[in-house]
Amino acid sequence: MNAFAKTLRAEWTKFRTVRGWVIGTVTAAGVIMALGLLPGLQGSCGKHGPGSECVLPVGPGGEEVTDSFAFVHQPLAGDGSITVRVTALTGLLPGPNPDEPRPGVVPWAKAGLIVKAGTGQGSSYAAVMVTGDHGVRMQHDYTHDIAGSPSAVTATAPRWLRLTRTGDTVTGAESVDGSSWTTVGIARPAGLPATVEVGLFVTSPQYAEEVNESLMSGAMGGPSQATGTFDHLAPQGGWTGAAWQRDSIGASSNGPAIRDSGFVRDGDVFRVTGSGDIAPAVPGAAGTGASVTQTLVGTFVGLIVVVVVGAMFVTAEYRRGLIRTTLTASPGRIRVLAAKAVVVGAVTFAAGLIAAAVVVVLGQRVLRSNGVYVHPASTPAELRIVAGTAALLAVAAILALGLGSLLRRSVTAVTTAVVVIVLPYLLAMTVLPTDAAQWLLRVSPAAAFALQQAAPEYPQVANLYTPPNGYFPLPPWAGFAVLAGWTALALGAAAVMLRRRDA
Amino acid sequence: MTFALHAEWTKLRTSPGTLALLVVVVAGTVGVSAAAAACSGPGCGADLPKLSLTGVQLGQAVVAILAVLVMGNEYSSGMVKVTLTAVPRRSRVLAAKAVVVAAVVAVAAAVAVAGSLIVGRLLLPTHDLVLRPAVGSVLYLVLVGLLSLGTATAVRNPAAAISVVLTLLYALPIVTGVVTDPAWQKHLQQIGPASAGLAAQATTGDLVIGPWKGLGVLALWAFGALLAGGAVLKRRDA
Incomplete structure (x- = not known):
C-alpha cells in the first residue's frame, strides 16, 4: 500500500469514528430530504375534482x-x-x-x-x-x-x-x-x-x-x-x-x-x-407552477451542516493536538491535506447524491399530489441537478476544509465558510434587489447554486428571471467553476501555510 | 456581581481576537451596506432606510462568533474550571457574561449602524433619516449576541453552537421563503428570529409583525437560549 493510500485510510478512519461528523453528514442528507419531501407548497391542481388537473399543452419539440x-x-x-x-x-x-x-x-x-x-x-x-x-x-x-x-x-x-x-x-x-x-x-x-x-x-x-x-x-x-x-x-x-x-x-x-x-x-x-x-411555458412570476429547483431548498440548510463538518475535520485536530500525531505519522503535509479533502469530498458527495436523488424523484411527486404544478425537467437536466447538488455540497465542504486549515479555529473557520458560501445566497434570495443579487451570484462561491437551475431562460418570454424564481445569472458549469476556483484558492493557500507554519 | 463583571470584562478585553472581531463587525456591516447602497436599478428605490442597513445581515454573523467564543473559549481552554472556582454561583457567571457581551456588542453595533447610515446618506438618493430602523438594528445585534451566548452555553462545543445560531439566522428565512401557503409563511416569519427581528428595519410595506413586537420575538429567543444555557450550566459538570 503506498503512502497516499495509507494516509487516506487514516483520514477515513478518523472521519468514520467521530460520531459528530457522521451524524452531521447524515443530518445534512436528512434535512435536504425532509425539506424536499415535506408538503411546504400547496396548489390547486386536481384539488377540485376531475377537470381541475393542470395540464400544459406540449409543443412540437416535446417542451411544454x-x-x-x-x-x-x-x-x-x-x-x-x-x-x-x-x-x-x-x-x-x-x-x-x-x-x-x-x-x-x-x-x-x-x-x-x-x-x-x-x-x-x-x-x-x-x-x-x-x-x-x-x-x-x-x-x-x-x-x-x-x-x-x-x-x-x-x-x-x-x-x-x-x-x-x-x-x-x-x-x-x-x-x-x-x-x-x-x-x-x-x-x-x-x-x-x-x-x-x-x-x-x-x-x-x-x-x-x-x-x-x-x-x-x-x-x-x-x-x-x-x-x-x-x-x-x-x-x-x-x-x-x-x-x-x-x-x-x-x-x-x-x-x-x-x-x-x-x-x-x-x-x-x-x-x-x-x-x-x-x-x-416558464416557471416563475410570469408563468405557472414550480420547478424542480424549488424542491431542493433544503440544500441550503444541508450546506451549513456540511460546511461545519468540513471545517471541523481539520480544526478538531488543532484543538486536540492530534495534528502533531498526524504529521508525525505522515510527514508529507500536502498529502495529509489531500487525503482529508478526498475523504470529506467523497463522503459529502455520496450523501448529497442520495439526498438529491430522493428529492428530485420523490419531491416532485409530493408536490404534484399537493396540487402544485411542477415543470418536468429533461432527464439530462435532472441528472445534472442531482449530481450538481452533490458536487456543490462536496466542493463546499472542501472549501470549508481549506478555510479550517488556514484559520485553525473551528468557530472562525465555520463562520467564514458560512459567510462566503451561504450568506451570498441568502442575501440574493431575500433582501437584495435583482441587480445586486445577480452580481453576488456571479462572483461568490454561491454561484454554484446555478447547478440547480431546472428551467431554461428564453429571451423572448417575459418573466422575472431572478434567483428567487430559480434562475441564476451564470450557466450551471460556469457557476460551479466559480466555487471550484475559490476552493482551489483556499486549498492552495492552506497547502502553503501548512508547510510553512508549525503545527 | 461587580467582581464577576470585572472578571468577565478583563477576560473579553484581553483575549486575542476580540478587538479584531469588533473591527470586523463594523467594517463588514458598513461594507455590505455600502455595496447594497451602491446598487442602482428599478428595485433599489424601495425602502431606503432598510437598504442602507443591509450590512446587519453580515454583522450578525460576526457578533455571533464573538458571543459564542465568550463561552466557547472557556470550555476549549479549560478556563471554565478556574472561572467557576472563582465565582461558584454559576448563574452569576452567565449573567456577567451576558452583560459584558451586550455592552460590547451595543457599542460596536452603534458604530456600525452609524457608519452604514452615513454611507447610505452619501450613496443613496435623499431620504428621511428614520431613528427606529437604526435603534432597532443595534438592539437586533445585541439580542443576536445574547442568543449566541445562550446557545454556546447550552451546546458547549463552539463549532456546534455557531452552526445552530447561523442556521437559525440564515437558513430559517430561506425555508420560509419557499413555503407558499401564505398563512404558514406568515407564521414562520413571525416566529423566526431573523425575520421577526429585522422587521425593525422596515419602513414601508405591510409587515407580518410590528417592528417592536418583532424585536420582542427575538428577545424571547435570546431569553430562552440564556435560560437553557443557565440550566445546563447549573446541572452539568464543567
Missing part, C-alpha cells in the same frame, strides 16, 4: 408551452401568402386596484400573422408579428425567435407584415409602405399539413414587476391584454379568401383575462383583443 391567443382564421390549402397592415397595438395592464386596469402594452405583447397546423394547443406554427417593445419578430414552434426591425407601431408609422408558405417553409417579411419588402426570417415548422389555419392573432403575456418592500422582495402582476388594429388583410398567391372565423385559443388555461378577448370588424378594419402567449 403556453398557447393561448385570439385567432381570426380560415383554413387554406397548398402554397400562398397573406398580407396585412398593423396600425396600432394598445393594451391594458393590471393596476394597483385589480378592478381598474391601466392602459399600457407589455413588452412582449404580440399582434400579427400566423400560419398554424391547426387550432389545437401546442400545434406547430410560424408567425410574424409586431410586439410591444421588441419590434418586429418572426417566431415559430414556440422556442424559435428571429428579430426584425426594432421600431414600434404607431398610427403614423404602421407596419405591413406578410407570411408566405412554400411547401414546408414559411417566410416572414415586413414593410413600411406595403411595396418594398424585407425578409425577417424563414422557418420550417415541424409537420405542417397541406391545409393550414391562417390568420390574424393577438396575445399579451402575464404582466409581472418586481416589488421590493417589507422583508422580502418578490413579484406582483397579473394578466394583461392587447388589442391589435389591422387593415388591408389579403390572402394572395394560391390562397383565396373565404369567411374569417374567430376563436379564442386556450382561453381558460392562462387564467382569466382582464376582459374577454374581443373581435370587432368595421369594414376593412379588424380590431382583435387577446390575452395569453404563444411561447414555451
